[in-house]
Amino acid sequence: MTNDEEDICGLCGLPGADKIPHPIRWPDEQSPGTTYVHAECEREECARASNLCKGEARRKFLAWC
Numbered sequence: 001m002t003n004d005e006e007d008i009c010g011l012c013g014l015p016g017a018d019k020i021p022h023p024i025r026w027p028d029e030q031s032p033g034t035t036y037v038h039a040e041c042e043r044e045e046c047a048r049a050s051n052l053c054k055g056e057a058r059r060k061f062l063a064w065c
C-alpha cells in the first residue's frame, strides 16, 4: 500500500485528512497542494484569509463567488 501520503493534510501536514479542498479560495488563502485536507484546517485557514481580505477586495471576491 502506498496510500500513506494521500490522506496528508496540505494545511497542517498531518495524516487523517478526508476532505477535498474547496476550489474557490480567498486571495490570501493557502493552497493545500494535496488531494485532501482536514475540514477543520480548511475552515480555519479560510477564516484567517477571510479576515485578511477587506474593503474593495472583499467585496469583489464575494460578488464573484
Ligand SMILES: [Zn+2]
Pocket: 009, 010, 011, 012, 013, 014, 017, 037, 038, 041
Ligand atoms: Zn490538517
